[in-house]
Amino acid sequence: MTATVQLYIDGAWRDGHGNRTLDVVDPATGQKHGAVAVAGIEDLEDACAAAAKGFRQWRATSAYERCKLMRKAAALIRERLEDIAPLLTREQGKPMAQARQEVESSADILDWFAEEGRRVYGRIIPSRVPDVTLTVRREPVGPVAAFSPWNFPLAQAARKIGAAIGSGCSIILKGPEETPAALARIVAALGDAGIPAGVVNLVYGVPSQISGFLIPHPVIRKVSFTGSTAVGKELASLAGAHMKRVTMELGGHSPTIVFEDANLELAAKLLTGFKFRNAGQVCTSPTRILVHEKVYGAFKDNLVAHARALKVGSGFEADVDMGPLANPRRVQAMESLTQDAVDVGGAVATGGRRIGNQGNFFEPTILENVPRSARIMNDEPFGPIMMMQPFADFDAMIAEANRLPYGLAAYAYTRSASTAAKVSEAVESGMVSINHHGLGLPETPFGGVKDSGYGSEGGSEAMEAYLVSKFVTHSTVD
Numbered sequence: 001m002t003a004t005v006q007l008y009i010d011g012a013w014r015d016g017h018g019n020r021t022l023d024v025v026d027p028a029t030g031q032k033h034g035a036v037a038v039a040g041i042e043d044l045e046d047a048c049a050a051a052a053k054g055f056r057q058w059r060a061t062s063a064y065e066r067c068k069l070m071r072k073a074a075a076l077i078r079e080r081l082e083d084i085a086p087l088l089t090r091e092q093g094k095p096m097a098q099a100r101q102e103v104e105s106s107a108d109i110l111d112w113f114a115e116e117g118r119r120v121y122g123r124i125i126p127s128r129v130p131d132v133t134l135t136v137r138r139e140p141v142g143p144v145a146a147f148s149p150w151n152f153p154l155a156q157a158a159r160k161i162g163a164a165i166g167s168g169c170s171i172i173l174k175g176p177e178e179t180p181a182a183l184a185r186i187v188a189a190l191g192d193a194g195i196p197a198g199v200v201n202l203v204y205g206v207p208s209q210i211s212g213f214l215i216p217h218p219v220i221r222k223v224s225f226t227g228s229t230a231v232g233k234e235l236a237s238l239a240g241a242h243m244k245r246v247t248m249e250l251g252g253h254s255p256t257i258v259f260e261d262a263n264l265e266l267a268a269k270l271l272t273g274f275k276f277r278n279a280g281q282v283c284t285s286p287t288r289i290l291v292h293e294k295v296y297g298a299f300k301d302n303l304v305a306h307a308r309a310l311k312v313g314s315g316f317e318a319d320v321d322m323g324p325l326a327n328p329r330r331v332q333a334m335e336s337l338t339q340d341a342v343d344v345g346g347a348v349a350t351g352g353r354r355i356g357n358q359g360n361f362f363e364p365t366i367l368e369n370v371p372r373s374a375r376i377m378n379d380e381p382f383g384p385i386m387m388m389q390p391f392a393d394f395d396a397m398i399a400e401a402n403r404l405p406y407g408l409a410a411y412a413y414t415r416s417a418s419t420a421a422k423v424s425e426a427v428e429s430g431m432v433s434i435n436h437h438g439l440g441l442p443e444t445p446f447g448g449v450k451d452s453g454y455g456s457e458g459g460s461e462a463m464e465a466y467l468v469s470k471f472v473t474h475s476t477v478d
């Protein structure tokens with residue numbers, strides 16, 4: 001069978017060696033609507049050869065020219081928005097408004113990295129002696145193997161492609177097999193803009209086979225992965241064994257702290273919107289909601305009312321706030337995490353059940369008084385569930401916020417500048433957002449600490465990971 005989504009290797013689309021495919025399923029209906037090509041070892045060898053060739057050409061292309069081509073691709077993506085967004089909703093489930101936003105955000109990310117690539121500066125170090133120049137050159141690290149997930153198939157891939165090619169590297173991206181078609185259109189736009197063959201390559205297949213082949217491959221110099229902590233640790237170990245540089249953007253379990261002086265109405269509204277965006281399948285999704293005991297009751301009522309007002313349905317229906325979960329695994333996880341929380345003494349404030357028997361729909365859910373021993377208080381839910389608990393004391397609240405091995409994002413609501421400063425300092429997290437949910441812009445750092453990974457997927461820090469320093473000392477004495 002011919003794949004509806006093919007591999008892109010050395011500037012050409014093709015089926016995988018052996019013509020194997022994987023089904024692509026609509027999460028709102030459970031119906032198959034396409035098939036993605038599976039890369040064989042021969043395809044991956046070709047991709048490595050293409051990336052090596054593409055790197056030689058691309059690193060020799062001026063940053064000015066690279067920027068022009070990347071910006072042209074971003075413009076093409078914006079022009080094609082209405083073709084790409086429905087593909088994303090069909091395969092991933094998110095409401096059309098969020099799909100459109102993601103297409104735009106991918107173009108925005110490419111634009112930003114295109115410009116940032118023009119500002120990769122070296123430096124001159126003062127010499128101890130005359131006639132000697134000490135220079136630090138910043139050079140692209142080399143061909144990159146990147147692995148991007150299914151929750152934001154376009155934006156997460158654009159971060160990796162943008163940082164890699166903006167700094168002069170070539171890339172082999174393993175895209176998400178469950179949501180392949182919209183990403184293929186983004187990659188097509190890069191080719192159509194004139195980015196040379198071999199600079200950007202896209203493969204799909206069996207994830208462990210692809211990472212097991214690409215990471216040790218001598219052509220690959222850098223690895224970037226977004227996904228679960230468990231898989232991230234495996235890939236980081238493999239990369240370490242082969243001395244490859246790594247960026248890891250992994251799971252989170254974000255504390256959200258509501259102080260007694262917070263604007264409760266604003267907090268409930270923003271938190272609901274952010275929590276249930278993409279059906280909660282967001283690594284920075286707020287999960288543990290710690291509310292000062294004096295305002296706990298009022299805030300809970302407010303939050304529950306907002307959650308109940310959300311419209312859940314197919315992403316193609318008008319005014320839908322939350323679509324289906326991306327795959328049946330997530331629904332099973334939501335059911336079993338909720339059951340476990342209730343079994344150990346937690347209560348369901350709203351939601352808690354799957355909706356219907358077709359597609360992967362689950363109610364926007366708020367649990368409360370869930371004991372720390374519950375699985376959901378330790379494992380990342382990665383779905384439309386948050387857990388509320390009251391606190392009385394700042395230090396005990398911070399201990400709870402920092403209890404888990406994760407440290408990706410944290411949120412706080414307070415009107416006090418000194419409380420905001422205190423919580424920003426005390427919380428162990430790669431990102432902190434106060435009185436709004438302001439994470440994820442291309443120009444700001446995006447990454448975690450502890451088991452949430454290392455490196456950044458945004459800001460100038462993201463470019464750093466794709467650059468190496470070369471020190472050149474030059475005497476001009478004859």
Ligand code: NAD
Binds near residue numbers: 147151212252329380
């Ligand atoms: P999973 O751990 O099997 O897969 C997560 C991602 O890693 C997928 O994109 C998958 O293709 C990829 N992957 C898995 N094994 C791999 C391997 N050996 N080599 C290369 N890539 C590999 O889990 P899942 O059921 O797909 O997703 C659920 C969990 O993944 C969630 O609980 C969440 O923690 C995590 N996740 C995180 C993000 C994020 O943005 N950080 C995105 C998607 C999934």
